[in-house]
Amino acid sequence: xxxxxxxxxxxxxxxxxxxxxxxxxxxxxxxxxxxxxxxxxxxxxxxxxxxxxxxxxxxxxxxxxxxxxxxxxxxxxxxxxxxxxxxxxxxxxxxxxxxxxxxxxxxxxxxxxxxxxxxxxxxxxxxxxxxxxxxxxxxxxxxxxxxxxxxxxxxxxxxxxxxxxxxxxxxxxxxxxxxxxxxxxxxxxxxxxxxxxxxxxxxxxxxxxxxxxxxxxxxxxxxxxxxxxxxxxxxxxxxxxxxxxxxxxxxx
Amino acid sequence: xxxxxxxxxxxxxxxxxxxxxxxxxxxxxxxxxxxxxxxxxxxxxxxxxxxxxxxxxxxxxxxxxxxxxxxxxxxxxxxxxxxxxxxxxxxxxxxxxxxxxxxxxxxxxxxxxxxxxxxxxxxxxxxxxxxxxxxxxxxxxxxxxxxxxxxxxxxxxxxxxxxxxxxxxxxxxxxxxxxxxxxxxxxxxxxxxxxxxxxxxxxxxxxxxxxxxxxxxxxxxxxxxxxxxxxxxxxxxxxxxxxxxxxxxxxxxxxxxxxxxxxxxxxxxxxxxxxxxxxxxxxxxxxxxxxxxxxxxxxxxxxxxxxxxxxxxxxxxxxxxxxxxxxxxxxxxxxxxxxxxxxxxxxxxxxxxxxxxxxxxxxxxxxxxxxxxxxxxxxxxxxxxxxxxxxxxxxxxxxxxxxxxxxxxxxxxxxxxxxxxxxxxxxxxxxxxxxxxxxxxxxxxxxxxxxxxxxxxxxxxxxxxxxxxxxxxxxxxxxxxxxxxxxxxxxxxxxxxxxxxxxxxxxxxxxxxxxxxxxx
Numbered sequence: 001x002x003x004x005x006x007x008x009x010x011x012x013x014x015x016x017x018x019x020x021x022x023x024x025x026x027x028x029x030x031x032x033x034x035x036x037x038x039x040x041x042x043x044x045x046x047x048x049x050x051x052x053x054x055x056x057x058x059x060x061x062x063x064x065x066x067x068x069x070x071x072x073x074x075x076x077x078x079x080x081x082x083x084x085x086x087x088x089x090x091x092x093x094x095x096x097x098x099x100x101x102x103x104x105x106x107x108x109x110x111x112x113x114x115x116x117x118x119x120x121x122x123x124x125x126x127x128x129x130x131x132x133x134x135x136x137x138x139x140x141x142x143x144x145x146x147x148x149x150x151x152x153x154x155x156x157x158x159x160x161x162x163x164x165x166x167x168x169x170x171x172x173x174x175x176x177x178x179x180x181x182x183x184x185x186x187x188x189x190x191x192x193x194x195x196x197x198x199x200x201x202x203x204x205x206x207x208x209x210x211x212x213x214x215x216x217x218x219x220x221x222x223x224x225x226x227x228x229x230x231x232x233x234x235x236x237x238x239x240x241x242x243x244x245x246x247x248x249x250x251x252x
Numbered sequence: 253x254x255x256x257x258x259x260x261x262x263x264x265x266x267x268x269x270x271x272x273x274x275x276x277x278x279x280x281x282x283x284x285x286x287x288x289x290x291x292x293x294x295x296x297x298x299x300x301x302x303x304x305x306x307x308x309x310x311x312x313x314x315x316x317x318x319x320x321x322x323x324x325x326x327x328x329x330x331x332x333x334x335x336x337x338x339x340x341x342x343x344x345x346x347x348x349x350x351x352x353x354x355x356x357x358x359x360x361x362x363x364x365x366x367x368x369x370x371x372x373x374x375x376x377x378x379x380x381x382x383x384x385x386x387x388x389x390x391x392x393x394x395x396x397x398x399x400x401x402x403x404x405x406x407x408x409x410x411x412x413x414x415x416x417x418x419x420x421x422x423x424x425x426x427x428x429x430x431x432x433x434x435x436x437x438x439x440x441x442x443x444x445x446x447x448x449x450x451x452x453x454x455x456x457x458x459x460x461x462x463x464x465x466x467x468x469x470x471x472x473x474x475x476x477x478x479x480x481x482x483x484x485x486x487x488x489x490x491x492x493x494x495x496x497x498x499x500x501x502x503x504x505x506x507x508x509x510x511x512x513x514x515x516x517x518x519x520x521x522x523x524x525x526x527x528x529x530x531x532x533x534x535x536x537x538x539x540x541x542x543x544x545x546x547x548x549x550x551x552x553x554x555x556x557x558x559x560x561x562x563x564x565x566x567x568x569x570x571x572x573x574x575x576x577x578x579x580x581x582x583x584x585x586x587x588x589x590x591x592x593x594x595x596x597x598x599x600x601x602x603x604x605x606x607x608x609x610x611x612x613x614x615x616x617x618x619x620x621x622x623x624x625x626x627x628x629x630x631x632x633x634x635x636x637x638x639x640x641x642x643x644x645x646x647x648x649x650x651x652x653x654x655x656x657x658x659x660x661x662x663x664x665x666x667x668x669x670x671x672x673x674x675x676x677x678x679x680x681x682x683x684x685x686x687x688x689x690x691x692x693x694x695x696x697x698x699x700x701x702x703x704x705x706x707x708x709x710x711x712x713x714x715x716x717x718x719x720x721x722x723x724x725x726x727x728x729x730x731x732x733x734x735x736x737x738x739x740x741x742x743x744x745x746x747x748x749x750x751x752x753x754x755x756x757x758x759x760x761x762x763x764x765x766x767x768x769x770x771x772x
Contacts, residue, residue, distance in 0.1 A: 056767040057405030179772060198406065200772065 004095050004116040009143045012117065017148070020134035021123045022092040023080035030066035032086050034171055035162020036226045041084045043233035045074075047240060049055050049182060050170070050200035059170045059179065059200065064240060067186065067194050072245040087162070093121035113160065115153055169223055176214060178203050178227070184237070189245040190252070202231050260452065261629045265471040266292060268624075271297030271446050271460060271483060272476030275422060276596025276613045278429035278439075278744040280474050282322045283621040285437035293623070295440045295468060296433070297460070301477075309535045309542045310338060310522050310607035311417045313359055316410045318614045324432055326409040332428045334537045336761055337402050337520050339392050339414055341606070345526040347717050349522035349662045353382055355716025356521070357606075358392035359415040361708045363737040363746070371692035371711050372723050373736035385715035389739070391746040396521045400750060401760035409769040411697050415748065417607070419522070419542075421534045442468070446477075448485045456591040456628075458478075459485065471628065473592045474620070481584070481598040488589045494582040495650050498676055500551065500667065501530050501603040504577040505561050506544035509568060520757040524605065526660070527560050528552065529667040533604060534564075546579065546603050551667035579603060583646045588635035591628070593620060600646060605656060608649045611704070616642065641702045651681040652705050652713075657715035658685075688714060690731075692721050 026032060031051055034042055042048055046063035053060050063086055065072040074082045080089070097116040110158065111212075117124075117138075125135070136148035145153075173179050180203035184196040210218075218224045264288075268284055270277050273296060281296045319329055329335060340358035347353045362370050370389045387393045392414050395402070402416035423607035433439040448461035460483075475483035484490050496502060511518075523534040530547030545561040552560075554576070562569040583600025587593060595616040602608055619638060625631040657671035658681075670676065684697060693710035723730060730736075755763070 052406040052770065054404075054406065055763075057407075057770060058762065058767060059770065174771070177771075181772060 002095075002118040003120045004044050005119055006097060006114045007094075007102075007117050007138060007149075009139050009145075011094060012037065013137050013139050013143060015117075016125045017093065017136050017138070018123050018125050018134055019136060019148075023075075023085065023090055024122065025092050026065070026072055026080065026086070026089045027075045028070040028072060030069055030071045031062040032088050034061050034063050034086055034088070035159060036061070036165040037158055037162055038084075038087050039226045039229040039233070042062060042086065043229050043236070045082055045084060045236060045239070046086075046233065047236040048230045048233040049196055050179060057173060059174070061166055061169070062198075064237070067196065067240070067244060073240060073247060087155055087159055091152070091159060091239040093123045094152050094156055096160055115156060168221065169226060172218065172221070172223055173202070173227075176206070176218075178206050178210075181207075183232075188241065188248055190248050201234060202227055204231060260454065260456070261627065263471060263628050265625055265627065267470040267630075268292060268294050268472045268474065269460065269468055270294065270471035270474040272296075272478060272596075272598070273426060273430065274476060274478065274596065275426050275429065275610065276478075276598075276617075277474070277476035278426060278433050279318065279322075279613055280476065280595050280617040280620060281439045282429060282433045282437055282764070283318070283617040284624065285433065285439050286322050287621040288440065288624065293440065294433075294438075295442065295470065297442045297444055297446055297462060297465075297468060299445050300443045301445060303472055309419055309537070310533075310604065310610070311420065312607060312611040313415050314417075314418045314611055315418055316613050320410055321618075322429075322432065323436065325771075326701075327764060329428065330538075330761070330764050331768075333425045333756055334539055335418045335425075336420075336518050336537055337757055338417045338419045338522060338535075339385045339396050339402050339520045341356070341522040341524055342396065343526070343656070343713075343716065345525050345662075346524075346531070346660055347662075348660075349526060349664060355712070356386040356393040357419060357709060357712045357716065358386055358390045358394065358396070358521075360390050360392040361515075361706070362389035362711065363391075363743040365708060366736070368732065368735055369692055369694065370714060370736055370739055372721065372730050373733065373740075374715070375692075375721060376727075376730055386712050389743060390712075391743055391750050394747040395750050395754055399517045399519065399756050399758075400751065400754040401520055401757045402754070403760070404753065404755060405760060405763040405767060405769070407456075409463070413754065416520075419537055421537055445752055446482065449483065452696070454590070456602050457487070468635040471591065472620075472624070472631075475592055475594040475598045476596050479580070479601070481594060483592045484584055484587070484589060484594040484598055488592060490584045490586055490589055492580075492582055493585050494580070495602075496581050496665075498650055498654055498678060499581045499603060500548035500671065500676075501546045501581065502579050503549050503554070504546045504575075504579055505554075505557055506542065506575045506577060507561070507565060507569065507572045507595050509541040509543050509565055509572065511540065515758070516667075518757045518761065520705065522607070525564065526662065527564075528665040529557070529560075531605070532561065532564050536757075537704070538765075548667050551665055551670070586639040587616070587642050588638045590635075591631060593635070593638065593729050595620070599642070602649060602653060605653050606649070606705075608653075608704075612645065612649075615645065615704075644700060644702050647678075647680065648704050651678055652709070654678065654681055655710065655713055656717075659714070659719055684710075688719070688721055690722055690725065 042063050048061060048063055050059045051062045066073055074080055086228050095116045097114045137146050138149045140146055151165055166251060182199040182201040185193055187193045270281050274320060277296055280293050284292060285294045338357060342354055342356050346355040374385055395414060402414040403412050407413060432447040434441045442465055444462040445465045446460045446462055449457055450459045450467060452458040457473045459467040461467050473483055475481060518536040525532045527545060529552035530545060532545045535542040543565055545557055547557050581602055584594060587599045594614050623634050625634045654677060658677055660668050662668035695707045698707055
């Protein structure tokens with residue numbers, strides 16, 4: 001379990017993060033939450049779909065990594081075999097916390113956010129400093145933020161902005177009725193079949209039937225591009241099936 | 253609004269006047285408006301001085317398709333009508349009245365029902381390990397016993413993991429429907445008292461007279477005036493056909509019981525508990541329970557009945573106002589006369605044992621709307637068919653309700669023994685009981701397009717109450733034990749899967765209030 005504490009340049013001055021271990025966080029995920037700003041990078045390899053949050057039932061954007069629960073087909077030999085690492089993985093072991101501990105509301109615009117670290121993360125190494133490429137410190141010896149931390153904070157900023165972007169995206173799609181269930185029955189090379197449930201995608205017929213005004217408004221709010229990126233990314237399902245078939249064959 | 257009546261036979265049905273609000277009035281208004289849009293004017297006249305009776309807090313799964321037809325969001329409905337999920341009924345103390353006596357009538361069909369009938373196999377199973385029929389053939393009993401909901405917050409609006417209906421606050425539901433019908437569907441709402449009827453030469457109703465708005469004329473009049481049956485009963489004098497010789501319940505005492513605290517479980521089924529002279533309904537809404545004792549006044553005094561109810565409710569009872577509602581079991585001899593059709597209590601009423609009140613309203617509203625006569629010329633044909641359809645349905649419901657009584661072995665009060673008197677059992681039910689002596693109820697026993705209860709429902713009640721169909725002459729029909737074992741195993745798997753996946757009924761209702769369902 002993650003244990004989050006706010007980072008501090010005294011307490012965490014000597015903390016070393018092994019970024020090569022970040023990928024482990026995704027080893028057993030078949031869906032990973034994503035944000036609009038990374039759609040283009042994701043679409044090169046991953047199908048981008050909607051799924052529903054188990055607690056709230058609300059739509060979330062996610063990249064598909066596998067077909068059944070805890071199957072990540074990009075995880076092989078202890079490594080992530082993808083060209084692009086989703087932000088939710090890149091951000092490890094950092095999280096965004098709110099400075100006022102009382103409030104649970106996330107929409108309050110005047111909220112101060114603090115960067116937290118999961119001090120139970122396997123990425124943390126407090127042992128002797130061994131210089132390798134993957135080892136990074138949070139602070140310089142003078143206590144200033146390191147380039148690595150600055151980069152990490154920028155990733156968190158992208159995710160925070162992404163939450164708002166995603167919400168606007170999904171609200172617009174729901175209002176226009178552009179989300180539809182994605183039902184797929186897939187047969188793998190070993191003749192096993194799987195039926196994908198609980199996934200959703202863009203309704204292309206309804207999209208094609210939208211009035212010019214609505215298309216313009218989607219375009220102006222920057223939502224048209226992610227719509228088409230999502231549609232295009234669906235073709236990656238075939239690549240994912242291919243990955244699964246290879247895995248099946250290598251096991252037999 | 254006065255129109256010439258010379259060629260009244262060719263007059264198109266353009267205006268429907270509904271007399272009476274309440275759920276019956278608004279559901280009928282809504283169905284007609286949603287189906288015919290602006291091509292038919294729907295005017296609903298509701299008395300500001302007569303309160304709705306407000307019976308019927310339990311629905312059938314049909315309510316889901318009715319709400320869809322009206323264009324209503326399930327999330328809005330659940331939030332505004334204090335509604336909760338209902339997965340059937342639990343009948344306690346109906347067989348022998350002991351503490352552990354109960355069976356279920358769930359809403360999910362028996363496992364594999366479309367491929368084969370498990371009832372005969374279940375009856376002839378070697379290892380019965382004490383489990384009931386409904387538990388061994390249907391996963392819904394187990395999830396009800398665990399207080400689980402029929403779906404999750406990820407399931408789309410009106411979608412189900414286990415088939416379900418609703419419990420609802422009927423007062424709130426009527427207000428909710430009124431708002432939807434007037435704001436979204438264009439129903440004209442007049443708050444006024446009807447104090448007269450003006451007829452045409454052919455005895456049709458030409459208009460109804462109101463206190464404030466003068467005469468309101470129309471082509472079809474729907475009587476939703478409750479027990480008073482103002483148009484069909486009083487004006488047309490269509491006789492009432494009592495069935496108190498079959499069903500003895502004639503009085504209800506009802507209370508609204510608050511929950512102990514905000515985390516109290518909400519049962520996702522109606523609990524119906526047999527008592528000395530009737531039975532008690534217990535319906536869990538989001539914010540309160542609706543509890544009532546329906547009894548036969550020939551078999552119990554009101555004082556005794558209050559004691560029975562008080563004992564069931566517990567110490568809270570003394571502080572709760574008790575409503576007494578007379579129940580006149582039966583229905584009009586016909587429901588559609590000339591250009592007037594009755595929907596709801598004006599058509600008839602039965603004890604709420606299988607939540608038949610609202611479903612009959614839904615079915616009536618649907619048939620009126622879908623078969624709305626294009627002109628007066630065809631109205632008599634539609635009326636004849638409507639009457640045949642609903643007489644059949646009322647008879648079937650009466651049979652099915654009676655079935656719950658005739659298999660009891662209770663002897664603690666003459667109410668139960670009188671109910672088993674053959675003279676009180678309709679011939680049609682006797683005939684079916686004879687058939688089922690040697691085999692289980694099957695779909696071919698119910699061949700009409702207008703069936704209300706499927707064969708599965710009869711199975712749940714028959715075998716739930718310990719009835720045995722004797723297969724000794726027809727063992728050869730039970731030839732596929734492999735199939736049967738597969739289905740029994742599948743049911744056990746589904747119990748496990750559903751138990752792992754489903755939230756409690758209260759958890760889900762809280763989430764619906766907080767987040768709502770998605771449309772897809």
